[in-house]
Amino acid sequence: MHIIRALPNPLPIWREEFRGYNTQVFQRDLMAGVTVAAVALPLALAFGVASGATAAAGLVTAILAGVIIGGLGGAGYQISGPTGAMSAVLIVLASRYGLEGMWMAGLMAGIVLLLLGLFNLGQIVNFIPSAVIAGFTSGIAVIIFIGQIDNLLGVSTEAAENALVKLTHYFRFDYTPNWAALGLSLLVILIMVLWPKRLNARFPGSLLGLIAATVLSVALNLDVPVIGSIPQTILLDQRLLPANIPWDHVQELIMPALSIAALGAIESLLCGTVAGRMAGVKMDSAQELVAQGVGNIVIPFFGGVPATAAIARTSVAIKSGGVTRVMSLVHSAALLLAALVLAPVISRVPLAALAGVLVVTAWRMNEWHEIREIFRRRFKSALIAFISTLIATVALDLTQAIVMGIGLSALIFVVQISRIKVALAPVSVEKMRADGYEMQYDANRILVVYIMGPLFFGTVNTFNTMLEKTNGNQDIILSLRTVPLLDTTGLGAIETLIHRLEGEGRRVYLSGLSEPVRSYLERAGVIHHLGEDRVFWSAYEAIVAADRFRAETFRKRQTGEYPQVQPA
Numbered sequence: 192m193h194i195i196r197a198l199p200n201p202l203p204i205w206r207e208e209f210r211g212y213n214t215q216v217f218q219r220d221l222m223a224g225v226t227v228a229a230v231a232l233p234l235a236l237a238f239g240v241a242s243g244a245t246a247a248a249g250l251v252t253a254i255l256a257g258v259i260i261g262g263l264g265g266a267g268y269q270i271s272g273p274t275g276a277m278s279a280v281l282i283v284l285a286s287r288y289g290l291e292g293m294w295m296a297g298l299m300a301g302i303v304l305l306l307l308g309l310f311n312l313g314q315i316v317n318f319i320p321s322a323v324i325a326g327f328t329s330g331i332a333v334i335i336f337i338g339q340i341d342n343l344l345g346v347s348t349e350a351a352e353n354a355l356v357k358l359t360h361y362f363r364f365d366y367t368p369n370w371a372a373l374g375l376s377l378l379v380i381l382i383m384v385l386w387p388k389r390l391n392a393r394f395p396g397s398l399l400g401l402i403a404a405t406v407l408s409v410a411l412n413l414d415v416p417v418i419g420s421i422p423q424t425i426l427l428d429q430r431l432l433p434a435n436i437p438w439d440h441v442q443e444l445i446m447p448a449l450s451i452a453a454l455g456a457i458e459s460l461l462c463g464t465v466a467g468r469m470a471g472v473k474m475d476s477a478q479e480l481v482a483q484g485v486g487n488i489v490i491p492f493f494g495g496v497p498a499t500a501a502i503a504r505t506s507v508a509i510k511s512g513g514v515t516r517v518m519s520l521v522h523s524a525a526l527l528l529a530a531l532v533l534a535p536v537i538s539r540v541p542l543a544a545l546a547g548v549l550v551v552t553a554w555r556m557n558e559w560h561e562i563r564e565i566f567r568r569r570f571k572s573a574l575i576a577f578i579s580t581l582i583a584t585v586a587l588d589l590t591q592a593i594v595m596g597i598g599l600s601a602l603i604f605v606v607q608i609s610r611i612k613v614a615l616a617p618v619s620v621e622k623m624r625a626d627g628y629e630m631q632y633d634a635n636r637i638l639v640v641y642i643m644g645p646l647f648f649g650t651v652n653t654f655n656t657m658l659e660k661t662n663g664n665q666d667i668i669l670s671l672r673t674v675p676l677l678d679t680t681g682l683g684a685i686e687t688l689i690h691r692l693e694g695e696g697r698r699v700y701l702s703g704l705s706e707p708v709r710s711y712l713e714r715a716g717v718i719h720h721l722g723e724d725r726v727f728w729s730a731y732e733a734i735v736a737a738d739r740f741r742a743e744t745f746r747k748r749q750t751g752e753y754p755q756v757q758p759a
Contacts, residue, residue, distance in 0.1 A: 383400050682712070
């Protein structure tokens with residue numbers, strides 16, 4: 192089939208991307224890659240822990256994602272790795288099914304993403320309203336924050352089925368905060384918030400915060416939980432192996448896998464859209480999904496967590512002057528070097544410091560501009576979608592929240608497009624005369640019905656109610672110019688109207704049919720039944736035809752050529 196890509200094929204993208212590549216461009220990619228690695232290092236460590244795995248798992252994910260997804264991706268500027276949104280799903284998954292369940296769900300999600308790319312189905316994410324996406328994002332930010340309270344306070348409370356239940360544990364006050372851990376968390380938060388933006392591009396505040404917290408912890412010999420051993424390899428001892436695949440839970444993992452795939456597709460394609468505007472280069476969305484799929488199929492076998500494109504790292508890459516995917520490879524090489532050389536140092540990083548990074552990241556990941564616009568404009572549909580999705584994301588697991596959000600979006604869409612207008616417009620003799628036509632018969636015997644909006648199951652009642660108001664001796668011209676779609680219920684309403692009027696000796700004319708509506712009416716046999724002589728481009732043409740038919744019928748009746756008598 193022509194819509195299927197037989198194999199991932201980034202070669203045409205590579206040829207275009209590397210046309211004219213030279214030493215100067217390589218230097219830009221090199222510097223951008225190192226800069227992105229500095230930003231990615233603390234985030235990779237933090238998101239690995241936040242996912243319910245380890246800091247090493249986050250680091251391995253960032254390294255492999257930069258090589259596999261970055262190499263095969265649909266645009267050279269995309270930087271992939273572990274993300275906050277994904278960690279919110281994974282922490283629940285890991286607590287329920289263990290790391291094996293999380294890896295298996297990630298593998299299954301990779302297969303789904305690969306299929307989405309091969310069948311070029313990435314555009315389906317465009318059907319999710321921005322208010323729903325903002326609600327997901329804010330809900331995920333809340334989950335990340337609640338999930339880091341333990342590390343912020345340096346305590347360990349029992350696991351919970353969702354974030355709200357977890358939050359209630361802290362109101363029992365059956366724990367004693369580790370004030371040193373809390374102090375380190377606040378230190379990192381303050382550094383990230385106060386660090387000047389102009390310096391952040393050269394040396395990330397998150398990395399500075401981790402360094403400061405680690406140095407302080409070691410110098411003062413503080414008793415706080417730390418990351419622990421970082422293996423100096425990208426093939427972790429804890430990884431998905433054929434022998435430990437949880438086959439018994441595969442059916443239960445289908446919905447979580449679909450959630451991971453949905454999040455991965457949404458994040459990657461939205462990131463590509465935003466970054467494409469910044470870079471002035473359009474991303475190949477199908478190839479990007481293929482790359483995301485391949486990456487997430489491979490990563491679990493190395494012990495990493497599911498990855499996706501990250502707008503924070505991607506924007507840093509573009510702003511740092513990066514041009515091609517070489518910078519993604521450089522970013523991975525720099526992270527690998529850090530894992531091999533700095534593993535003993537990274538192992539001493541306090542978990543409280545990572546919690547500080549995640550708290551600030553959670554705050555910043557909210558789409559504040561979008562949220563302000565939703566509340567400023569006070570559109571009920573957007574407010575309901577945003578608030579409902581946020582609450583569902585926090586109170587339920589993300590799988591249920593995604594299903595609810597998409598269902599809510601569909602319901603809102605149906606309600607919005609159900610606002611049809613039907614206008615009854617008697618024919619004006621003066622208007623027709625001004626347009627150059629002199630009515631030959633009684634203009635009161637012709638009525639133009641303008642239908643504005645889709646004619647489907649949600650709007651047929653309005654259509655039928657308005658048509659009942661027509662007089663019993665008028666021919667009807669249905670102007671469908673502003674009808675974008677028609678379903679079987681709307682089709683049935685038109686057919687019923689035609690049969691009713693024909694039974695009364697009246698006629699129905701159609702005008703202004705769009706191509707989809709005309710095609711639908713042709714397949715249903717409506718146009719064949721009426722005849723092409725009753726289908727017109729404009730209502731004016733239909734009025735002229737109806738008037739001439741009425742006049743000719745009257746003349747024939749008067750001369751005896753047409754003895755039938757129409758109802759008065």
